[in-house]
Amino acid sequence: MVTARSSQPRPAPPVVDVPLMEELPPVRLRSRAVGIISLLVVVAGAIAFYVVYKNQREATAAHEAQRAQDQRDADERTRQLREAQADPGRIAVTSTPSEASVWLKLGRTNLDTQVLPSSQMLRLRIEHDGYQPVDTEVVAASWEGTGLARKARLAVTLKPVPIDKKTHQPQVAALPALPANLPEPTGLTAGEGPVHIETSPPGAEVWLLIGFANTGVNFPTIAGRPYELRALADGYKPGYASITADEWRDPRGDPRAPIDAARKKEMIAKHIDLEVDPDAKPASPSPSHPGPSHPGPSHPGSRPAPKPRK
Known part of the structure; x- marks a missing residue:
C-alpha cells in the first residue's frame, strides 16, 4: 500500500548562534602567587628555625663560658683571700x-x-x-x-x-x-x-x-x-x-x-x-662613772701615773 507523501515541509534544526570572539571572557590561567607564598613561608620557617638553633647554641656556649669565668673568678678570690689574711x-x-x-x-x-x-x-x-x-x-x-x-x-x-x-x-x-x-x-x-x-x-x-x-x-x-x-x-x-x-x-x-x-x-x-695650752685648768680626778652593765673595778683616783722606765 502506497502512502501518500505529505506536502508539508519538515522542521529544520535550530541554528546555533556562535558568539563573536571579542565577546568571550578572557581565559583565567591558574595563579602562581599561592605557590610563591607557600615557598616563602617554608623558607622563612627554615630561617627562623636556624636562627633559633643558632641562638640556642650561642646561649649554651655563652653559659659554659660564663661558668668557666665564674670558676676562675672564684679561684682568684680564694687566692686573694688566702694572701690577704690579716697581717x-x-x-x-x-x-x-x-x-x-x-x-x-x-x-x-x-x-x-x-x-x-x-x-x-x-x-x-x-x-x-x-x-x-x-x-x-x-x-x-x-x-x-x-x-x-x-x-x-x-x-x-x-x-x-x-x-x-x-x-x-x-x-x-x-x-x-x-x-x-x-x-x-x-x-x-x-x-x-x-x-x-x-x-x-x-x-x-x-x-x-x-x-x-x-x-x-x-x-x-x-x-x-x-x-x-x-x-x-x-x-x-x-x-x-x-x-x-x-x-x-x-x-x-x-x-x-x-x-x-x-x-x-x-x-x-x-x-x-703637744702645744702648751695657756687656758689650761687643773683637771679633776676621774669622777665615778655610770660604768658598764656589769660590775667592774672602781677608780682609786689617788694612784699616780706610771713613771718613766730607767
Missing part, C-alpha cells in the same frame, strides 16, 4: 713632752670595735658633745663566748653637762690627761674578739688607752688599716696623729697590689708634739 703590725708612739697618755680612736657609738685581747683590762674614754666624758673599763665579766664567737659588751649612759647658773656656761668636768693606775684585774682569760659598745645617747667618740709615752707605747694591732691617735698631757692641748692604710705598704712589695694582699711593714712609729 700583724705594731704602732709605736712618742710625744713631747713625754709625760703623756696615748689613745687610739675606736670609732663612734654604737659600734663593734676591731678585735681586741681579752687577756688584759681595756681602758676606754667616752666623749660626747653636751655630756660629761666618762672613763670606763672592759673587764673579765664583760666577755662571753669562746673562739671566734668571743665578744665583749659594754653599755654606758652619759650624763648631760650642767649649765652654770651665773655664767650660763656648761660645766664640763675635765678628766685627767694621765688616768690613775688601777688595781691589777683578776679573772681575765686568753682570747680575743670585738667589743660591742653602746651609749645613751649614741654618737659618742670612744678612745682606747694604749699606753704612756714616757714608758713606751708599742701597741699590737692589724697592719694595713687606718688609725687615729691622740696624746694628752696636763697643761697642753691635745695632739693628734693619723696613720693611713697605705702607710703600712712595704716599698719592697708590689705597689699595685691591694693593700690587704700587699707586703706590709711590721711597725709604724709616730711622734706627737
Whole structure:
C-alpha cells in the first residue's frame, strides 16, 4: 500500500548562534602567587628555625663560658683571700713632752670595735658633745663566748653637762690627761674578739688607752688599716696623729697590689708634739662613772701615773 507523501515541509534544526570572539571572557590561567607564598613561608620557617638553633647554641656556649669565668673568678678570690689574711703590725708612739697618755680612736657609738685581747683590762674614754666624758673599763665579766664567737659588751649612759647658773656656761668636768693606775684585774682569760659598745645617747667618740709615752707605747694591732691617735698631757692641748692604710705598704712589695694582699711593714712609729695650752685648768680626778652593765673595778683616783722606765 502506497502512502501518500505529505506536502508539508519538515522542521529544520535550530541554528546555533556562535558568539563573536571579542565577546568571550578572557581565559583565567591558574595563579602562581599561592605557590610563591607557600615557598616563602617554608623558607622563612627554615630561617627562623636556624636562627633559633643558632641562638640556642650561642646561649649554651655563652653559659659554659660564663661558668668557666665564674670558676676562675672564684679561684682568684680564694687566692686573694688566702694572701690577704690579716697581717700583724705594731704602732709605736712618742710625744713631747713625754709625760703623756696615748689613745687610739675606736670609732663612734654604737659600734663593734676591731678585735681586741681579752687577756688584759681595756681602758676606754667616752666623749660626747653636751655630756660629761666618762672613763670606763672592759673587764673579765664583760666577755662571753669562746673562739671566734668571743665578744665583749659594754653599755654606758652619759650624763648631760650642767649649765652654770651665773655664767650660763656648761660645766664640763675635765678628766685627767694621765688616768690613775688601777688595781691589777683578776679573772681575765686568753682570747680575743670585738667589743660591742653602746651609749645613751649614741654618737659618742670612744678612745682606747694604749699606753704612756714616757714608758713606751708599742701597741699590737692589724697592719694595713687606718688609725687615729691622740696624746694628752696636763697643761697642753691635745695632739693628734693619723696613720693611713697605705702607710703600712712595704716599698719592697708590689705597689699595685691591694693593700690587704700587699707586703706590709711590721711597725709604724709616730711622734706627737703637744702645744702648751695657756687656758689650761687643773683637771679633776676621774669622777665615778655610770660604768658598764656589769660590775667592774672602781677608780682609786689617788694612784699616780706610771713613771718613766730607767
